[in-house]
Amino acid sequence: MKILITGSNGLLGQKLIEHYKLNTEHTLIATARGEDRFANKGGYTYESLDITDASEVARVLTLHQPHAVINTAAMTNVDACESEREACDDLNVNAVKFLVQTCNEIGAHLVHVSTDFIFDGTHGPINELEKPAPLSYYGHSKLKAEQIVMENATSWSIARTVLVFGIVSDMSRSNIVLWAKEALETGKPIKVVSDQFRTPTLAEDLANGCALIAEKKASGIYNISGRDFMSVFDLVYRVADFWKLDKSLLTISTSEGIKQPAKRPPITGFRIDKAINELGYNPRTFEEGLALLDEQLKK
Ligand SMILES: NC(=O)c1ccc[n+]([C@@H]2O[C@H](COP(=O)([O-])OP(=O)(O)OC[C@H]3O[C@@H](n4cnc5c(N)ncnc54)[C@H](OP(=O)(O)O)[C@@H]3O)[C@@H](O)[C@H]2O)c1
Secondary structure (H helix, E strand, O other): OEEEEEOOOOHHHHHHHHHHHHOOOOEEEEEEOOOOOOOOOOOOEEEEOOOOOHHHHHHHHHHHOOOEEEEOOOOOOHHHHHHOHHHHHHHHHHHHHHHHHHHHHHOOEEEEEEEHHHOOOEOOOEOOOOOOOOOOHHHHHHHHHHHHHHHHOOOEEEEEEOOEEOOOOOOOOOOHHHHHHHHHHOOOOEEEEOOOEEOOEEHHHHHHHHHHHHHHOOOEEEEOOOOOOEEHHHHHHHHHHHOOOOHHHEEEEOHHHOOOOOOOOOEOOEOOHHHHHHHOOOOOOHHHHHHHHHHHHHO
């Protein structure tokens, strides 16, 4: 199959490049805004593509005629989405319309990546049938995009994920595991919330899940996250435990106690039985994910 990914400089995007460099029976077209930031180039085709430009989306997708498109590009900074609403709409909503339109024209299957932040977080872990009720502008934008995909795309799937962690080169954004590890290693005290619950997702597992969906042209919504449900405080505690860092630097906080512009859903986390049973998705445990990250950090 020929697979085209958007946002290939991002965390998920770069893990998808790594995935397809190993799975050479498929041809990969990686696209991102500006220059290719993947460190070990070769084995795939790169095209610069800003997905907010409708004519460029049409040109690049029509030129390459992919069988499937995986849309990983998004404005992922939840607090920035709250204050920069127009930019958030342009990328998280309007650009998705351009992708849907061209995918329909060329007969490509669209895999759109979405989030647990479309929910209000009253309970968890949740399955694919839960009713969305976003609390933040980011959540609203991602829900609108899901609706555009579901209502207009001819062949589509939505891969929803939760709190992604991992490392790639030249990252535009950190993540909770790297943030906590670095703070504790440098002796910095940190406040961590104990009233938010998630199923943290290793970026490699998310890439595998998205690739399985694309290659099977699976239809509908799939929860693609880690398998372990925990509070964010517990997550950071387990990070400290894994790397034998000083846990006395951790202070428990409530969500109220840390000032963040955008509201986060208190309890999410996903049930992933559907992806396991229908796709053969098989994510690592949280500690197995940390072990892989540890190997990568040592290289
Ligand atoms: N990270 C999480 O915890 C999380 C949780 C739930 C869902 N998700 C979803 O998972 C997906 C992948 O997230 P991620 O963690 O890989 O995020 P990421 O690392 O922030 O990657 C997003 C990528 O999109 C790129 N991008 C921005 N504007 C673009 C444009 N106009 N055209 C093309 N690319 C553009 C960014 O480029 P630059 O690098 O140049 O800025 C960035 O590389 C997103 O849909 C996100 O909503 C993520």
